[in-house]
Amino acid sequence: MQRVGVFVCWCGSNIAGTVDVQAVSEALKNEPGVVFSTNYQYMCSQAGQDMIKNAVKEHRLTGIVVCSCSPRMHEATFRKTAAAAGINPYMVEIANIREQCSWVHKDMLTGTEKAIILGKAAVAKVNLNTPLIPGESPVTKRALVIGGGIAGIQTALDIADAGFPVDIVEKQPTIGGKMAQLDKTFPTLDCAACILTPKMVDVAQNENIRIFSYSEVTEVKGFVGNFDVTIKKKARFVNEDICTGCGACVEKCPMKKVPNEFNLGMDNRHAIYIPFAQAVPKVATIDPNACNMLKNGKCGLCARVCAAGAIDYKQKDQFIEEKYGAIVVATGFNPISMEKFDEYAYSQSKDVITSLEFERLTNAAGPSAGKLIRPSDGKHPHTIVFVQCVGSRCESCAEKGKEYCSKICCMYTAKHAMLTRDKYPDTEVYVFYIDVRTPGKNFDEFYRRAVEEYGVKYVKGMVGKIVPEGDKLKVQASDLIANRQLHIDADLVVLAAAIEPDKSARPLATMLTASMDTNDFFTEAHPKLRPVESPTAGVFLSGACQGPKDIPETVSQAGAAAAKVIGLLAKDKLMGNPCVAQSDELMCNGCSTCANVCPYGAISYEDKEFRMPDRTTKIRRVAAVNPAVCQGCGACTVACPSGAMDLKGFANSQIMAEVDAICK
Amino acid sequence: MENNQYLREEIIRMSGVNPTKCMKCGKCSGTCPAYDEMEYHPHQFVSMVDNGEIEPLLNSTSIYKCLSCFACIERCPRGVEPAKVVEAVRLIAIRRQGANRMTANDIPAMVDEDTPQQLLVSAFRKYTK
């Protein structure tokens, strides 16, 4: 049995005006466990707190009930008081007799009556309280960034600048991501390479950053501050440490008909390749599916010309295990496949291209050296039609498109249209739109410039059908403002394809037990207030893996994620919230229901041996809650049919006792 | 589709309006008191002129239905001034031979006691050259 002390606060006249505090403290004296009950003008004042401390000593109290203002106001205060008096801070319960009683009820009788009942509930609860001690866990002072695009690069640089070591895992042979493929960037039109490549070099030169390129995360164990991660470094058949990136091997490689993924297959590369001139690390990679030497042992030319002797045909995948305190997901996005949009004839005509392909076509380092040509015949296009929202905001055809707005298309389409008119004033450029969405600094001005200064023809309405005919593309579309159908003979059609999270995100989310929405975007811990954190503690979100976003937004989010990581790594120890779920192994069925509802992936299962009454042993699967990860919502406690799962601080028995006290 | 660049440039010159500034919000038509009377509405004037589709406008009575109240100019968030476009189209029509909407002979039929004289004068100015 607890020895409970009850302290009723007047809060000046705030409480005492509507509640007979004397009657309350008298009434609560008779409650089970109560050995001391008093009232005072301001419990939260120094004098009030001293009164509590003295009473704890004098009456050997083990539990405290304060009838006062909302626990949201002074729970922390009175917990500190309890700790100072030498009892566990979680042995304090607050009865809210101000905000939820004296302030909302007018007459003394009802106010007093209710205050007594609320006090009784708090006493009933505190009788069942147990001392709780927040768990402590150490923090590994190293961060992992998954994905080496602009999001991952910026996050890694910011963390490294704060003095913490960071590893970047990038599945491609080079970091840089989508931004490296872009030509110019809106709304300022600086060239993507000019602003990105210096950052890539910074990453390569930063002592705190390691790059695992051509690598993937294969396993994640552990929890916030203590992740154990396995990284698979895929064999690139070139010794990274000695390759100088001179490119002699690439020149000599006889296998030159491999579709170049960096240029989206619009030209070819060699079997041994460096994705682009400014690649980081600037190291060659052999494509095992194309290399003759690796396929059938015939060739070996690259090894012969390599002055550094870096070629190693026998290289194997390597698995690296490393410990991290925090993980940042920056897996980025891809344009969706256009194959299913038959109405736009993407599969039928080479001259129907996606916007990313258009980027490569206009990029000086691209397949056409920056000259805008029709991919089919290399001719200069005169009439160009841009179609926005291809696959975006597409609710009815889930297997084709995405129901969300891809956010970046309006701006890059305006950019493409503007740049085309700027460089080739002889072209006629149409943009078909449903809405033009330009919420960003200098964004709308940018789009208006495309219309007003560059004479881009924006037509409200969608293209319904594109039919290749001769060397033209017959575009049939609607002009909703003029209320008529348009027929345009286009030379080139550019589709603003919706963007989707990278395919690697889903398996990664499973590994991280980080939650995702139905579109495979990572969910935030709070959509407004914690936008760069995953609900899974220690996992942070950077860039388009969380939702479509442009470069400025990605960079800000990357910085924000880095700040959160730095905040975490700066701590030596993590103090947990002690009010977490706990499973009683003896009653747990191991049915996984609780893990299904846990938003944080805090619950895992293990096979445990139990001694049975008949001295046999039995191995059963049981749940275990990781207190460092659990946030204490209690969803699992209700999902658990056997009642094995309970929440410390808000236990079934405690809440039930409150219910009983109120209903008596 | 008609694309009369000559007339387009002429109207732009006469009105001093840059139709590409229009962002097709429709506020001009939303505020127009003569909307129900018109076949082509203020926003369509701007957009059709921009597309060089002038002939349908010239042949429509919409150009005479505009009251020149300038509400559209007042309200346009982009400063496009649709009424000036309408006025310019009207002038193109009036300047064509015999295309005056009114002649002096039409006046007596319109006069009644309540009609202010000023209205007749301004209408005469507006519909003839």
Add this chain to the structure above:
Amino acid sequence: MQVNEYKPLIVAFCCNWCSYAGADLAGNNRLAYPADVKIIRVPCSCRVNPMFILRAFQRGADGVIICGCHPGDCHYTSGNYYTRRRMAALFSMLDFLGIERERTRVEWVSAAEGAKFAATMNDFAQKVAALGENKRLEDLRCKK
């Protein structure tokens, strides 16, 4: 004229982050609601076990209301979505057993909605009072 007006007993489970704060705000703004409403603080609406609700009825509560963050605003991301499904199923079941559907309610009250909290409680208390004492949940088994 009835002298002793019947006073219902209402238990309100409020999530710590939104609804409990909403109730506090109602207090701050001195927005009155009946003293019949007694609030129990839970971390999240998804902490409310159907057993607590039935227990309250068993011990003589006349109405039980659960308040949580608006869907999409849950402090724990998804707790209230589970509450929504659980309570939809449970309340439908209570109705199936012939228990007055007005005795149970789920309401989303944000920390900013002090006025909504008070209005909700006034309305709920009024509806429950109109039903009178809760007999059905207390003694379903009562011998014929």
Add this chain to the structure above:
Amino acid sequence: MQKITREQLIEKASELLANGTVSCVLGWGAGEFGYDVTPTVFKTAEEMKTGFVFSDFCGANFSKYLVAKTQKTEGKILVFLKPCDTYSFNQLLTEHRFDREKVYAVGIPCEGMADISKIKAICGEGISSITAEGDTFIVTTLYDDEPIAIEASAVLAERCVNCKSKKHVAYDELMGEDGDVLDSGRFDEVARLEAMTPDERFAFWQNELSRCIRCNACRDACPACTCEKCVFDNPKSGVENKSPANSFEEKLFHIIRAFHVAGRCTDCGECSRVCPQNIPLHLLNRKFIKDINEFYGDYQAGAEVGSRAPLVNYTTADLEPGEVFNREG
């Protein structure tokens, strides 16, 4: 009448015991009377020949016994599963309640099982034997001189009249032909109750549940109730009551039991079959199933291993609890 015979099952079991595939058989053993069966583990073909039963009274769903038996047995256990049993089997696998590797499941067809209480309603108590002849049961009782003939179809169990599926969703081997998921009228009775006024519904359930004696048979037979320790047996849960202390508790028990199995209940009907007071407990479960289907889309627990039950899932667009009733108009 069942298409598959006791002898065929014994033959199959003997074969699997002999070739070492399984070490024992979990099957229907003879009970006290000719028409009741008890879960029995047979170790040899000989044991089966004497004690194994398969008849129109083998409705019992033994999948839940696998939880305990697989823990205690070396080698694989042979279990015969009727189509409805396979759903429970899968649901238990979804919940990791036993090791699939330790079970050899043989799917057997089912033509529907007889309900002994329906037979007793016709011939009264004191049944000394029941034999099946074609589509007729010949029942002899202590009190009647002449055997009584009863059409099998007239005494088919309610759950078999409204059979939801003749399809086996899990097995290692199938005897006979597999059937299809059926379009049953199993929710008709729920719908009938829903159409009543609240007062009528209350009266209905008051009448039914007031007969409850808290024998816990429903819980003990239910394949979804496999908790290591039931909340109602656990003093820490705060709702412990092995026998009712006050008049409310049967109701609390049945509501909570239905809620705990909601989304997990495969609608096998064991609860109602074993209820000595003939309370239609399956209607509570079916109400949840019907609601879940209507609110969140059709879901059949146990149809596949690893599916996520509706009450531990959500969408952001789910209907509000308050809309549940508006929906009905």
